Amino acid sequence: MDHALRRPTRPRGRTASVSSLAAVALLGLAACSSSDPLAEDGGDGGGAGDGSAIVVGSQQYYSNTIIAELFAQKLEAEGHEVEREFEIGRREVYMPEVESGAIDLFPEYAGNLLQHLDAESEAATREEILAGLEEALPDGVEALSAAEATDQDSYVVTAEFAEEHDLSDVGDLAGIDGGVRIAANSEFATRPYGPEGLQEVYGVDAEVVPVEDSGGPLTVRALKDGDADVADIYSADPTIEENDLVVLEDPEELVPPQPVVPLASEAVGEQARAAVEEVTAELTSEELLALNGRSIDEQAAAEDIAGDWLAEKDLD
């Protein structure tokens, strides 16, 4: 999809040139923003608004795109001009764009982002991670206030399996003879909260059954078929409830929390930041689950889901 072409602010060629054009546009904005910070708020389109669009990015993950769409529509409702650069595959690709100012606003997950910026970080709790992020972010990029909602790896089992082995905490898995098989992406085997962390923190013997769909339907299928005992599924995934799966509690906080946090460049002005923070203030884990659920159940488009939600919360 070529979102960037939906609201052309000027004639241009293909998407490939969009980010460089955006970078040029931002240079122009940086030059004038100090003299007239409200220029971007003019709802009249025309000369003043030209080239001052806020570029919103998103990961290639439906849930992230919905959050990005929430930000984008909220900003549009406030009279800002928004350009969408959605569905960017990898952090390695989009982070340099955020750092260079080619993308101004990006919904991120604090834990993984901190791990990306500072692999040595030992922050474990939500507060530590958000504080660590503050320090680790490069100049010119700021984390706005985080949402209550998190979307993190979680250990889930089927209801039957939980009942059979009397499971409520991750630590209860230690009581299962012969260890457990965990369906997850292959990289899970090398993550600090993977088999090694499980052994260290909870004394659980675990072996990974690699299924590469990031906790998607194949992972659920492996769990239901008994090809795996446990699955690693994102906590904001509606599939957990749909399939009557049980999320095991993690009292030792082995899995780093992943609160949703908007990254903003200097080009995002005070008023725009406040608008985005109005959105994150309403975004709880339950709300995020509901938003994701609409995407899965109704196959609704991100912009419709976001628009309805903003209207419901009186944020539009």
Added chain:
Amino acid sequence: MTPLLEALDWVLTADSWTGPGGLGVRAGEHLLYSLLAVGLSALVALPAGLLIGHTGRGRGIAVVSTGVTRALPTLGVITLVALAAGIGLTAPMVAFIVLAVPSILAGAYSGVEAVDPQIVDAARAQGMSPVQVLLGVEVPLGMRLILGGVRLATLQVVATATLAAYVGAGGLGRPLFLGLRNYDYAMMLGASIVVILLAVVLDALFALGQRLLARRPGTA
């Protein structure tokens, strides 16, 4: 070091090859999956293709259906089948067979069709039965094209068998996916290099086989 050199370094390190998840085991699995898929496909597609070539019947259907299946994305087929059959080797095997059958089928019927009709007529005139004509004349004369189909299928399957790892099976896709997800590009590229080597070696063996056959009297 450039990523490519790092990858070569990784492939040439003995440690990468040993152990239960080492390249040795993975390459073995990869080869096994590929040969199994091509073997099973040949079992179905060779007789069918020869029959189509010999009788000329069903050619239209064969052309259309092989064209359609060739357009199926293998990862999609794997995901669909795995949703029904669960994780493991079944889904990738089905997908690889879907991938291999069209080439083998096309090679088989074109091989038979390409034989000079006058030679076939001559064979019939001498009183050879249809089976004798097929096995004694058409197959040996069309062998180059028939083998060419199997060769193409093998190449396609070897190159695609990395996808078996997507649903929990082994093969060289395991280090490839792991490297991709862990940003360990040496591992990812290294696994790709081994896949390429496997493909090149197998292809060379087929080329050799085709050449040897060409020297035998009575084949073309």
